[in-house]
Amino acid sequence: MPKHTFKVNGRQVTVDIEDDTRLLWVLRDVLGITGPKYGCGINVCKACTSHINGKAFNPCSVPVSKIGPDDEITTIEGLPATVGKDLHPMQEAWIDRDVPQCGYCQPGQIMAAVDKVREVKHKGGTITDEDIDEIRNMCACGTYFRIREAIKQGAEGM
Amino acid sequence: MAGQHRSGEPGRPKTGDMGRRRFLGYLIAAPTLAVGVKLGEAGFDPEPAVAEAGLPSVLPEVQEVYDLSDLLLDSTRPTANLITVVVNEDGTVSFAMPRSENGQGVTTMAAMLIAEEMDIPVEDVKVEPADARPELLFNQQTQGSNTAITMYTPIRVAAALARGRLLEAAAIKLGDEATNLRTRAGRVISKAGSSIPFAELAAEAASTETREALTQLKPREEYTVIGTEQRRDDIVAAVTGQKTYTTDIDFPEALPTMIARPPTIKGTVESVNNLDQVKNMPGVSDVVTISTDASPRTGPSPSGVAVRARTFGHCIEAIRALDITWGPGSVDGESDESILRQIRDAQAPFNAPSPTPLDQAAGEVPLVTEPLGNVGPTEAIEEEFVFYWRSNAAMEPNVAVADVREDSAEVWTPTQVPIWTQQQVAEELGLPVGKVTVHVMRGGGGFGRRLFNEAPLEAVRVSKQTGKPVRLMWHRADECRAGRAHPMCTSRIRATYSKSLGKVVSFEQRHTGVSTDYTEVFGEMLTSNAARLPFSNELSVSQSVFYLTVNVPYDFGGIVLGYNEIFAFDKFATGSVRNLNNADVRPAQELMVDRLAAKLGKDRLEFRLAHLEEGRAKRVLEKVRDAGEWGRELPKGVAQGVAVHEEYKGVMAVLAEVDARPRTANRQIRGATTGPRVTRVTMAVDVGLPINPLGLRAQLEGGIMTGISHVFTGSLHLRDGNFQEASWDDYRYTRHWNAPPEVNIIVIPPEGERIGGAGEFAVGASTAAVASAYAAASKTMPTTFPIGHEKGLPFTVKSFEPPVPPSPKDGLRAYPAPSAAKGAFNPAR
């Protein structure tokens, strides 16, 4: 079986698995990294959103063979370390606003929010309602209003 | 009780407590302090239920005197056994709560109640859902928004008993009188200033025998926790990815398992034509044909092919490779149009203002309020509203982990009905109930979805057949197509009014739909309580639920409500979805109220205010009128709508604003369903005593988002015997691009100790207010819901064979999402 080597949350890993196995299953079912959630498996719900080299992506829709040895994957578990703290400012805002209900979509929401804020900041702007409107992450508990407030608050700390 | 020790009530102020009630509980023999309470005995509502106060002479609508909360409360009274609170040696307090936690915040609420009575920090109370406990009978189901209502007193009694014991233990240690001691922040404190942490008292306070004990509860005036805002107990775990859901559990031998499901609803497997080939695919461990039926041991015909493999990715590949010959389903060839025709054929005629007691035409019992009298000439308005199928899918799909052995079984699943799950699993496997353990996992959304046992039954079937533990999960496509749906229905309303009197004379609503499957739990409860209901006990369960949950909050003269349905309960897979009938019944009503106001030349809000029967309802309506600036100047195409709702012992008003201007409705976000935007929602809610206003508001906010989905976008399309949707882009629940940027929820401060439920409360009212605002903004009253449903399918239908779509390879870029290749869809166009 082919071997695949890459970095997850600062740790070098090697897995023996078929080339076309989507990364979400490698993370969850093989490596036991269960923060990224399954909500659809077809790049729609965004519950699995994680970062590759600092940018948001959806591991349910990426064959593991597309991940190279130099690629750095960050899941929700590894997000605090990217700022060298126990919690990322976005997670702190999520706690402060008591965002989660069932919580299932929230790892993906937070990873998407961090990416969106980075993108907006990179362009020299501040996050607006219109930016948030573009986030595709689904939440069946309907926590959207609190997410909206938390993103604005979290962005201030980023 | 002679000779039996009853602990007194040390340390509670004696002022004004002559009439204060004492509650019975149990000290439990254990190494550390443990107390128990029978849910039924200690759990008497502080105020007697209205139903017990006797029925008024003129029969109001049933819901007003005896709503679903009363029924659940009464059903929980006689049968319960103990729930227990344990003080651990580290001073923390544990409580295994006989309820499911799917995001409603009930464990947080329980922790608050315990913290309040015991004077310890909320963080020091650990509450987890309890395993299935058959002795609790109906006390372990989570539905009908009943948790706050039924658990409020029993939990407090247990905590108060524990506190009393800690005081007694401290008194011995300090050589003081317990009455001289008080508790604060997890410590017992004496007047002299010495203090002992609970941790040091837990073992000494333990009882050596199990016996009865009496206690009193902290008086309302002294509450410092109840009524304050508390964050969710699992919030840190939830935002760091550490919260453990069913498929996350550490059980490596339980391999991922998925099921290939039929292309039509309730189809069957005739043959699997390439079994060996698929068994030999990489990573695949087992392929077995099983029943996917929701009841144990039913049907000789298998209806799914299960694949157990190294990862869920391998399961998906194998399912896509399976060549299966499928047999017919239960509704092959049926479509939205054919079902609507059948519903219309079954609709009962309007017959107000002189309804007969039994409406023979539809075999239904209409509820009639008062005689109409002679009011002179009247005019009438009449309308039919159509509500299409809705999915109640949660973000976490149906899941269960199962390990079936020769003579026992263990199951992990986020069930809302653990005892029922345990019973059904035992029946399926032919095991005694005591040999089946059901662990109740924290779930990723409930909404009535987890009142049914498809996932645990499927999991144990596969585990039994393969002889191996399994980690079963549904694919998202399964959720849409094989999951439970809110039944399609019509609601017809006819109202008569007198222009000369300026009054509404009669209001008649006839609701007809595909039958709702209530067999799981409501069935037995209603049967056992039927004799207590103030109407014939021959009603079907669905009719009972309808009459128990539905009312008209306005004084509109003669009110007639009727309900009937078509098909056997299991022809479609239906179920009670968040807010049961009110998500349909209420928007239909409120739209007609708007029309009546217009006919009588009245302002829509003031008209409602003038016709509300209840003072609390008037107050919440006035609140939203003022806070939401009713009647404020808005651009053409933007308008307000309003609704009032009474249910679950609470009352609320909602004022919504909808922007239907073309430039808003046609806004372009790639792949989004845009359309009219709800820009602002103001809600005022009176639930009596809100235990955790922060959690309460979360539930209400979620209800608003669901209401928005119901009005504009969220529906399933039935064609050729199955639903066409297969993803969250197909089934269009509210997304960020639809969510209102402004939400203001006013929680009326506590009054009395009457507890109302919240989980479902906001859905019907929000749907109604948003529909009303949209009607005003667009100047057209919508009569089909969601409004976009009949505009065709704004997506490419995914394959039915194979039953799950291929896994994409384009996920390296999240934004713009590759799945969002298409332009935006405006459901109002």
Ligand code: FES
């Ligand atoms: S699971 Fe990856 S986008 Fe839905």
Ligand code: FES
């Ligand atoms: S919090 Fe439950 S799905 Fe988002």
